Amino acid sequence: MTAIGRIGCSLNRRATMAKNNKASSASSAIDRKSIANDLKDQGNALMTKGDHQQALKLYTRAIHEDESNPVLYTNRAAAYFSAKKYADSLKDAEKAIALDAKWWKAYKRKAMALCHLKRFDDAIAAFEAGLAIAKDEEDLTKGLEFAKACLEQSQHLYVLPKQNMMARLDGVPCFYVADAQGQPFFVTYEDGQQICTFYFEYSEAQSTLEWIQQQNPGLADAANIVPVSLSQALFLAQDTQSNQYVEELQAIMLGGSFPLAFQFRPELKQVEFAIERLKSMPPEETEGEKSEDAQPEEELTVENFNGIPVFQAKGLTLLQDNNQYVPLFLARHDLESSWEQLQEMGIGEIPPTCEIDVGTLEDVLKRMAQSTTGEFDSIIFVPNSHMRQHVKDDFPMDELTKSQKNPQPFQAAKAIKMAGGSTEDVRKAVVKELAKNTDKTKYMEVLLRHNIPVSVASKDAPTPKEVNAPN
Structure with a gap:
């Protein structure tokens, strides 16, 4: 080949x-x-x-x-x-x-x-x-x-600061209706949504309790009203919101059931005053002219007011352990009463007139969570004195877990006594704790009378203008 x-x-x-x-x-x-x-x-x-x-x-x-x-x-x-x-x-x-x-x-x-x-x-x-x-x-x-x-x-989610800052709300009570085991009652609405409400007015919680008992006679003896700290209630609501996305997705896309939810119902009087005050304030200045096509703002009403109102008196600060604190009140009457009594006693530099700023607790907490400057370290929250009438002296108590949140006072003195210490040593321990928590007797009387916290950790306090509640 x-x-x-x-x-x-x-x-x-x-x-x-x-x-x-x-x-x-x-x-x-x-x-x-x-x-x-x-x-x-x-x-x-x-x-x-x-x-x-x-x-x-x-x-x-x-x-x-x-x-x-x-x-x-x-x-x-x-x-x-x-x-x-x-x-x-x-x-x-x-x-x-x-x-x-x-x-x-x-x-x-x-x-x-x-x-x-x-x-x-x-x-x-x-x-x-x-x-x-x-x-x-x-x-x-x-x-x-x-x-x-x-x-x-x-855009309406709860944005909460860290635990140590939320602890400032431990002494602020709210109420919910629970069963014999302390578990919240959820009311089912027409759209299928199941909601448990935290009330800031005890009488509203009573009305809900009576309605539940009428609808379910067998629960008449088991259902009751339970106080819970506002910090615990907010954390619970935040956790529920975080889980709500998955459950709502199943409800909408897969035909599942609607998720459980928590809501807060502030005292009607406080909402009405907040609206009245906001309407009386001059509108905020905006840059440029409004467009002719701009939609008019919806009138603020009780129905569309969104949030838990808080009140601050401009220029009102409280001195405690050489630190200045800026109180935010959950009730107008407590702010005005505190102002009047502090002014009568001539304690501190109290402005001659009480000018009230209004904001929402949710917005304040969000700003506290987002702040990196410590400007909110001096903020304290003052509970509604009417609400405090319906809780025990040892409140706050985390009723959902039955765990004591705060220690009892005079622990050092009690420990000395149990260890066989002398009466004089016990007396000194008591005096030391009292001295640590108060500067002036009259001043302390006003603070305690209005349930204003008197032992809050704080760094250098900012001026009142820096921490005014948002409009």
Whole structure:
């Protein structure tokens, strides 16, 4: 055979081998896709049974066999979502979109993960992108409504400072209606929402208790009104709000039940005075002229007043242990009474007229949480004296957990007595504690009479203007 003939045969053999290799590779790819599809089906079956962890493993194996399949990533995103691993769910959804920008379920998975990461603007954009591809998909439509609702709700979330600052509300009582075990009663409203209310007016709690007893005669002896510190109530409401996103998502998108919620109902008199005071104040100056198309502001009423009102007298500060404190009152009558008595006694530099600023407790707490300068270290909260009449002397007590929040006074003196110390040593310990908590007898009388805290840790106090309650 000639050289040319040998070369021709060699080329033919190589071509045949290449063709066989290509066919083999194609067959192998088909086999891997088939394996991936089988693993996906097994994972789907486990997801139906609620076994998210095992489904995750199967989807991961499927992706290893077929890395270019966007459906596998959206399925694993769903498994991550069910396992509450929202960041991982988002990552898989974005990978699916990168593989197939027209796969609408990838946008749904992405948006749902973003909702639970509280990135509501991004979630809305993802739902809208999905609807641009599949405008008739009901899941995307409902999801978009939910994301918009969450965005609006997020603007009203409780933002609370740290525990040590929230402790300033330990002595402020509010009330809720509970069963024999101390668990809150939730009233179901027409829209299915179940709400427990914390009351700032004891008579309103009584009215709710009587209504519950009328509706459920068997609970007449078991139901009762329980006091709880405002700090504990706010923490409970905050925790409930944090969990509400997941439950509302199930209610809206999966047809689940509505979540439980807590609300606060301030004393009507205080809300009415707050509105009266706010309406009497001059409007805030704004830069530039108002647009002709600008909508008129809604008139402030009892129905649309949002928050727990707090009151501050401009220029009123309290001196304690050489520190200045700025009191925020939860009741107007306590502020005015304290002002009058301190002015009569001539203690400190009290302005001649009582000019009252009005804000909301929620806004003050939010600013306390966000502050990095210590400007709110001098703030103390003064409970409504009418509310204090309905709690025991040893309040605050965390009624939800039955644990004492604050120690009893004169612990050092009691310890000395139990250890066999002399009467003189016990007397000195008592005097030392009294001296630590008071400067002047008359001043202390006013503070105690109005339940104004007298032992609050504070750094250098800012001027009253720096800590005025917000308008």
